[in-house]
Amino acid sequence: MILAVPGQGFCLWDSVGNAETQNRQSPLPVLLAHVDPDDTLVVADGDDLDWIDHHAALLPLCRTMERTRNSVIQQRGQFRTWLDRGLDTGEIMAGGHICWTKVAQGLSGRLGEFIARYSGPVRPRGHQIVIELTDGTSATGFMTPQGDLLKPEAIISNKAHLRKHMAAMLRRFASAIPHY
Numbered sequence: 001m002i003l004a005v006p007g008q009g010f011c012l013w014d015s016v017g018n019a020e021t022q023n024r025q026s027p028l029p030v031l032l033a034h035v036d037p038d039d040t041l042v043v044a045d046g047d048d049l050d051w052i053d054h055h056a057a058l059l060p061l062c063r064t065m066e067r068t069r070n071s072v073i074q075q076r077g078q079f080r081t082w083l084d085r086g087l088d089t090g091e092i093m094a095g096g097h098i099c100w101t102k103v104a105q106g107l108s109g110r111l112g113e114f115i116a117r118y119s120g121p122v123r124p125r126g127h128q129i130v131i132e133l134t135d136g137t138s139a140t141g142f143m144t145p146q147g148d149l150l151k152p153e154a155i156i157s158n159k160a161h162l163r164k165h166m167a168a169m170l171r172r173f174a175s176a177i178p179h180y
Helices: 028-032 046-054 072-084 159-174
Strands: 002-005 009-012 039-043 064-068 099-103 106-111 114-121 127-133 153-156
Touching: 002 028, 002 046, 009 028, 039 072, 106 159, 114 159, 127 159, 153 159
Parallel strands: 039 064
Antiparallel strands: 002 009, 099 106, 106 114, 114 127, 127 153
């Protein structure tokens, strides 16, 4: 992630959320060297967006490019959604549209042959998510391309984050391979 600061230039932003001060004066082409980004998201308004527009020719063309001119609250929401799509080193996630349904038993989502289902609260505290195949059996026996076995159950502490965790689990399973 590259942070653009008008009047100071561009700097790298690490995964912990700290600007790397030694790179504060780096020109954008230097920071983008040897990087092939899949996505570009610019969140700015007013004079900040005008400053970014001045440097637009330096930005690489990407598969997904998004530009927002919304309120700060909307920008934060879009930025959070965009960051949730990010991958860790070596992580592979499946793309595609997740079909969400809300039935009497709770929320469920489907991606490919997998269904993520909210199976209710667990004791002492938390909420359980299970991944099943379309025939209703547990999605056991799947692994990441790196060989790590995937667990078809997860317990989360905050029900407000249910959809986000279900989506991440579905994308991990949809990109998984069977373990023999």
